[in-house]
Amino acid sequence: MERVHFEQEQMLDELKDLVEKGVFTVKETKEIVRRRTAFETALVRRVSKKTDFLRYAAYEMSLEELRRKRVERLKIPTTPATISSYSLVRRQFHIFERALKKFKADVGLWIQYIKLAQREGARALVGRICARAIQLHPGTPSLYILAASHELKAGQSPAAARALLQRGVRMNKESVEMWREWVRLEMVFVESLRRRWEVLGIVEGPTTISAGGQKNGKGKVKGGEADEETGEGETEVEKQAEKDDDAGAAARKEIMEGAIVKTVISSAAAAVPKMSLFREVERVVEEHPASAGLREAVLGHLYGVVRSTLGGDAEAVGMLAGRHVKGLTSLRGVEVVEALQLANEEYLRSGLEREHGEFVKEWCLKDIDEALKKYLVCSKKD
Incomplete structure (x- = not known):
């Protein structure tokens, strides 16, 4: 019972703060103590159950939801933050941490914890939980997908998300789910590049600015001393710059036509030559809000891979x-x-x-x- 008494002592400051703010009454805090004591007693049993932890966490979630509604209804100032502003959420995290010490092998419990942290906006915590979960369960595709999704939403880091999915694919080569999400990631990446380049005014074709003037996209110079028709008078530096710019434009065009996505699809077909994979990839590409040109190019490549892989x-x-x-x-x-x-x-x-x-x-x-x-x-x- 020492653990139960310790937990009771830890909740005194937050309950006092809740009463002082007028969120809960003294009678209500006594009921909270009673309920928490019952939950804590169940957790210190010789054989504790996962359901005991989950019921405890669910109670704390409902308590936090009630606190937020009362704060909003009573128009209680939220700044500066006090101990009761975050203690109920912190207790939820604490309950899941205690549960995972006993049930490390339960993947569902890890996923619930990750989703709770995401819902509460604890970005750094989500990353740490995902890393621990993947280390313990490297053969679970859903953990890699959750971690990659977090990297995209929280940090807007396609490179980190891609690295996670690549690692997941190496560990789960035959997972249709992993390959599907990798294709989705690359579709998102190409579309984000397209929008960024539109904002920056980057267009296909050479746009190098020379010392004597500005190129017009056809290898000619306006405003300089070079011959406008023949291009004579260009220096070696300018010619090299033009070649580099042409190479950059060609690379951008390939990316916009889905070169990266096509490579992933080809690799997926080699690893998992199944119709279930092709159906999932087709659905992802068709539903993704990409440009019509990108969608047609990727689908054309997909159907070509289907014909060469499972033609009969x-x-x-x-x-x-x-x-x-x-x-x-x-x-x-x-x-x-x-x-x-x-x-x-x-x-x-x-x-x-x-x-x-x-x-x-x-x-x-x-x-x-x-x-x-x-x-x-x-x-x-x-």
Whole structure:
């Protein structure tokens, strides 16, 4: 019971502060002491249970929520901060720390602790908890993903988030979840670069400024003494600068076309050649708020990887054919004819007669042009 008495002593200052501020009454603080004593007594039993810790933490969370509502309703000044301003949250962290000393192997408990710290805005603590959790459970993908997400949201550090996901992939090469999140990270990175470059006014093509004037994007100089048509009179330094600028523009163009994302997708396909991976990556790319050009380039690469990796698989052919008819807004017009032709050709190339027959049957039951139905039926092998 010594531990129970110690915890009772620790709560005296905060309860006194809560009463002085008018947040809780004396009667209410006595009830708080009684409830906490019961929880502490359960924790010091010879065989404590995880549910005892969780019930205790849930009680402290509800108590903190009540405190905040009363502070807002009674318009109690929040500055300067006093011990009761943070003691209830600190006690929640303390309960989870005690729980994890007994249940280190419980991944769910680590994740609950991380989410609690995130909710309370304890950024530094989140990083430390993630590091400890990953060290104990290197084979758990969700921990790497949580840690990478924290790095992106808290510190806006794509490099740190990428390093965490790369480490997670090395430890969990066959995890579809890990590869999916890596692709998502690179999509976010490219989109953030695009927006940053737009703000900075960086455009594709050379924009080097020479000593005699400004380049106009075609290798010519305005306002200098060089010949405007031939470019004669340029120094070696200017020529080298132009080459470097062209190389930089080419690199930026490749990044904007998804070169980094494509590399990750290719690596993922080599490690996990499964349709579950390709479906997840397709969903991530389609749902991400990226530019249309980037999305089309990445999806084109993905479908090429699917064809080269699982070209004869029925589900893979279904994906390759289905991409053409996905998102059709109408069953009439040139758009439908072209889409069905491309999808039909995918099935014909695959040689999957049964799947092709099901595709033809499905579309013949739809309200499409009779000539188009006849084309599909005639293309089907008997």
